Amino acid sequence: MNAVLYWTSTIAKSAYILVFPLTLAFFLAWAERKQSAVMQDRIGANRAKFLGRPFLGLVHMVCDAVKMFVKEDFVPDSGHRVLHTLAPFLAMFFALITFAVIPFGYQLTIAGETIGLQVADLNVGILFIFAMASLGVYGMVLAGWSSNNNYALLGGIRASAQMISYEICIGMTIIGAILALGTLSMQDLVIRQGYHYFGWLPRWGVLLQPLGFLLFFIAGIAETKRVPFDMPEGESEIIGFNLEYSSMKFAMFLFTDFIETVLIAAVTVTLFFGGWQIPWLFESGFVWPWGGGWEIHPNVVNILRMAAFAAKVTFFCWLMMAIRWTLPRFRYDQLMDLGWKWLLPLSLANIVVTALVVLLVN
Amino acid sequence: MAVQNIIKVAARRREATLGFWERVYIFEVVRGLWITTEHFVGNLYYHILKLFGIIKVHPLTPTIQYPEEQRTLAPRLRTLHRLVRREDGSPRCVACMMCETVCPALCIKIVAAEGDKPQIEKRPKSFDIDMGRCIFCGYCVEACPEDAIRMDTGILDIAAYSREGMVLDIDTLLSLQPAQRRTDKEVDELQRRLLQ
């Protein structure tokens, strides 16, 4: 492969995969306000105006950004300066790095060269995600601990307990998916969901692993630390690990939440909803199940697929947001009960059943 | 022990009222989501209609655009205090300290002085209300034997850049005016809105 093209494409892909979740996260912060308002028969953010227009409340996001930048960056006197500063970076870093292995499309052919639409096609991509997501908890714990504040520390401890509990469940459900699809590579996972049962039913993971999807999605929401699983933060009353944060460091934690939302949505899509796959769309174009087809240029097909991926991710972001504004928060004991007594046994059962089915089918 | 038993019993009773499918919760989650989604979709529809000027009023949201659009206040709503004047313009207050005594938030501070006119024996030299502490209970109005303090200015947005700024002095309190009297029609309209 042409080295120039290689580096250019890699940088472009990296840029895309950085910009995509960040942009989405930015809009999620807006959607959080606006969607909740619409769901609750309110109007939502519309006070901040640019040129006399509220632009659907988007001006607020700009104002927020300005505010976050200009606020005092505060470190408690008795806090650990280095760790206190490091914590939000860690949290954000591990959230972002996982996107490297997420395939946001299949491939593009430019100047005869084929470019896979994935930053790093690791053969153990799914494990990479799992590993990185697990490391993200350090951000929370360090933030809580380095603040030297009882409430922040308790928040951090709650965060770590919650992360560990639900990561186990995530791991177990992923195993189910891997068993069903038979690969660890993210791209392969998606490709293997491109087939159709009976010639028309897309063979998406959710069909193979309905329970696995449910468990993964629940555990995934728990991973994002958002309502109804927002014990680590509980900003309105119980106060969380980010208590002693202000300014951009606080904003980074805030952003991490949204990035994780995008991440969980992306992984869910990849594992269970066919990633960038569009039903009946093949490399050369649509092939309708009832016969006939529609020929499309492969690059156009792949751009459509990228769009499909983005749309799917956006949908799941919307769904998570809807759940966040629909359900009340769990109690801590309920959270632990759910994680250990229900999700874990169910996911174990899921593995066993999947393994049996796979064994029998093969 | 006893308390724990009570909690247990209460928990048992609460569980007893939930059926199995309700306790599974996931279906209830879906039901909840369905409701919120209904609202979401419906509102989105009207928002879009309004955005393109097809309708003027959004029929579902009760939101009032606060600073521009003021809600009609109930006639007896307790709002920012004011001191009432006599016909000759001097304060009605005689510094009897009834309001200061009855105030549960200890936000009123009065200093009395000898009256400046022969027919006024006692007057307030200073009369400070710390709006930062006031809880709008209205006891001061109830306690006043001279009808000298009222909470009828209709002013609710009380803000200042400092704690000291929240303390209103006698001149400010005397300069406040009662809110415009509502017409009967306005009151009817208000009641209809509140009853909806």
Next chain:
Amino acid sequence: MGSATVKLTIDGREVEVPSGTRVIEAAKKLGIEIPHYCYHPALSIAGSCRMCLVEIEKFPKPAISCHTVAADGMVVHTDSGVAKQARAAMLEFLLANHPLDCPICDQAGECKLQQYYMTVGQYDSALLDNKVKKSKAKIIGPHVMLDSERCILCSRCVRFTDEISKSHELGIFNRGDHSELSNYPGMSLDNPYSGNVVDICPVGALTDRDFRFKVRVWYLDSAPSICHGCARGCNIRVDYLTRRLHHNDGKRIARFKPRFNPEVNGHWICDAGRYSYKTLEDEDRLYNPRVTDGNGDNPGWNAITGRIADALSSHISEYGVGSVAVIASASMTNEEMWAARQLFYDGLKIEKIAWRIPPGPDDIDDDLLIRADKNANTFGAEQIFGPMTHAADVQQVLDKIAEGKIKAWIVLDRDLSPAFGEEKIRKLTGGLKFSLYAGSHLHATSRSCRFLLPTAVFTEKEGTITNFSGRVQYFPLVVPPLGDALPMLEALSRLSAALKLEPISTDPGAVFTALAGDIAHFKGTSYAELIKRWAPISKIPS
């Protein structure tokens, strides 16, 4: 005359009282308070308010209990329907022309009209007509303001000026419902006891001009104390503020009121004593330790006691202990005097401790309360310093300073300038090698001293004082000392520690025990017993 005591029944309870006792007093003995306005145990009986009407069996109509003499076998009902109805009717009459002045009336909160209105009053007014207008806010004396509309014409004040102060300034003029209390033309209520009419006025007709509009009485707390104005040691009640200090010009002590003690002052105090509270928190108070020749900074107690100890030790070693004199105030407590004696006589061997200053020419004993001696504890000083000092008279010390024999003095809470003249004191102290003042106020004497230690005034400490007749009286701490001031006992104790002498206890009780073991007059008296001897406080004067 029959037997010495009579037995009567009041509200079903039997009580035995000396013959000649009035029914109201007999009821008081049973703990039954019959409402009354004009009756006052220390004054003659007027019987005009008719509030104390009670039903007495075999009497044709209700009788006033303040005038009816208890008789054997009398059956009195203070709470029967007849008595209650009569009382309610009388209160209605009293209120018929009483203005609705409570909001601006200083008596509100300790007013007997309010009090009885709440218990026996008729709440629905039947009065439709205008009230009689009379003069309001009329100044009738240097301390007293009269509001005739509020007056219920109980004539207590008139009887007070006739019978107690014997100055006859007040009278009642006009007739019927236009009757009006006033001072006689050309007379002003300016006798030395005029403030007492405010205390005995059951309503807000006579109010204190000094207390006027300062603070509402329900914000005040009360503590018993002893007046330090003269050698009488009148028992007083200190009314003070702890919160809401925007009232009363930001001062804590609001007023002194007499406290009934039949053995000392009865129901009364003099005006000088009543208004002596003003000096307690005035702007001349000394708040911080000071060194006047230094740069005016506040060295703090530890540093200044060290410096004083150094200066005093070097002075004694240079000029000898004979060149040092102590001038003590005869208003200090017994305990402080004992501590001063321990420190200066036993510890430093100073033999010149002076306290005696003869009364001024205007100071004379009167036949009621006022004593010529304006020191609260001269008797105690005689007992404690008397036997050991070589110079009891301050004049002696001043003479010796003029001669140059005394080169240092320690003044304890005493301003010498009123008695000896400001110029003289300044000149004499100017020539001293060492001068220390420990006291509560800044004045000519303290200003000319080199070291100043702030001490507490009497409401800010506890202790005992001995009045002119040798009666030892305890007074408690009312409010904490202002600024860095400390009670004299503690100041002396710190000085003693700095001088590395035998320690002095800061507990007045312990000091008094030591004192009682040594001085004959105090033998057999215990501090706990003195505390018990407080007369009770009553917020509303009887």
Next chain:
Amino acid sequence: MKLVSRNFATPDSHKLAVYEQSGGYARIRKALEMEPQKIIDEVITSNLRGLGGAGFPAGRKWSFLPKGNPKPRYLVVNADEGEPGTCKDKYIMTYDPHLLLEGIMIASWAINSHTCFIYIRGEYVKQARILEEAIAEAKAAGYLGDKIFGKDFPLEVIVHRGAGAYICGEETSLLNSLEGQRGWPRLKPPFPAVEGYLACPTIVNNVETISYVPWVIELGGQKFAELGSERNGGLRLYSVSGCVNKPGVYELPMGTPLREIIFEHAGGLPEGRTLKAVIPGGSSAPVLTAAEIDIPMDFDSLAKAGSMLGSAGIIVFDDSVNLVEALAVLIRFYAHESCGQCTPCREGTGWMRKIIARVLDGGGRPADPDNLLRIANNIIGRSICPLGEAASLPVIGFVTKFRAEFEEYIATSRKVDAPATTSRMAAAL
């Protein structure tokens, strides 16, 4: 039969010579021969009542003087005739001052008093002068002074003029006034007979009572008693005023029926008028209706009828009189004369005056009659002296007996927006 009023028509009857011509100063000479106790006994037998209004038997009052008290005793003659409707003492003092002096001498001898005060109301200027002249005459004749009638019994009579306060007709406030103090009633006990003028035993008697004493001596107690009715001895002066043809002072026996006094002696009512109400004994006596006038005029009968004989000042109202306005005058008088010492009388009378003034002014309310009754009842029995009762009893009498008239007055004269003062009566109040 005329005793006290015998000389009223005689020219110059106030002169000593004229008095002596008609047998004056004979009874004192007779009395000086008698033991003082004998005189007191005679007066007790005579049933001579206190004719100032209270009706307390005079002899018994005299016998209350404590024995063995070394302090001097005083006789005080109450000539402070202030009761509206009464003018009898004035006639005695104007036309027969020596009869009064003779009575004083007998009474002083009987109670062993050497000083007598005649407390005369300030308005009786002429009478005071006549008395002073009579005393001077008697002194010149040796009837008064260090030795009266040559006997070793000094007696001084001092005329003391009051300042015109009604309350000083009450004996204890009279004594206060006499002492130079404010005319406020004193608390009783002690009664004046025990502690009176300057805390000495003092007898206070009305002019009329003292004036009858010589006749008791002349006629003898028993015979004097027989002139009147049971327990009301002798005669007395009835002052009749109001709506009669011949108002005036009539001396008639105790117990003469009221109807007889009005219609026979006082000449009845003017032509065409009918009787509406009568006040039988001075303004403080409860009013009698026209149906109640068949009543013997003595202390006990009237008390039984719920009224009182008092000073026997009979005031007659016919149908032309509005009783609301009549009561207003009375209340105004008492409110003005209340001394202001004790609460119920001071505030109650003033309050009643305000209510009645408002009623006259057209501002009356239906509750006012009841309120007047309530106030009056609250005053009765709770005041220091009888003035409270004197003010309340007529109110109770008028309002209960003529309630319909009050209600009608309130209903018809009611103004919605009454100007400050319209009625002449209200202006006067």
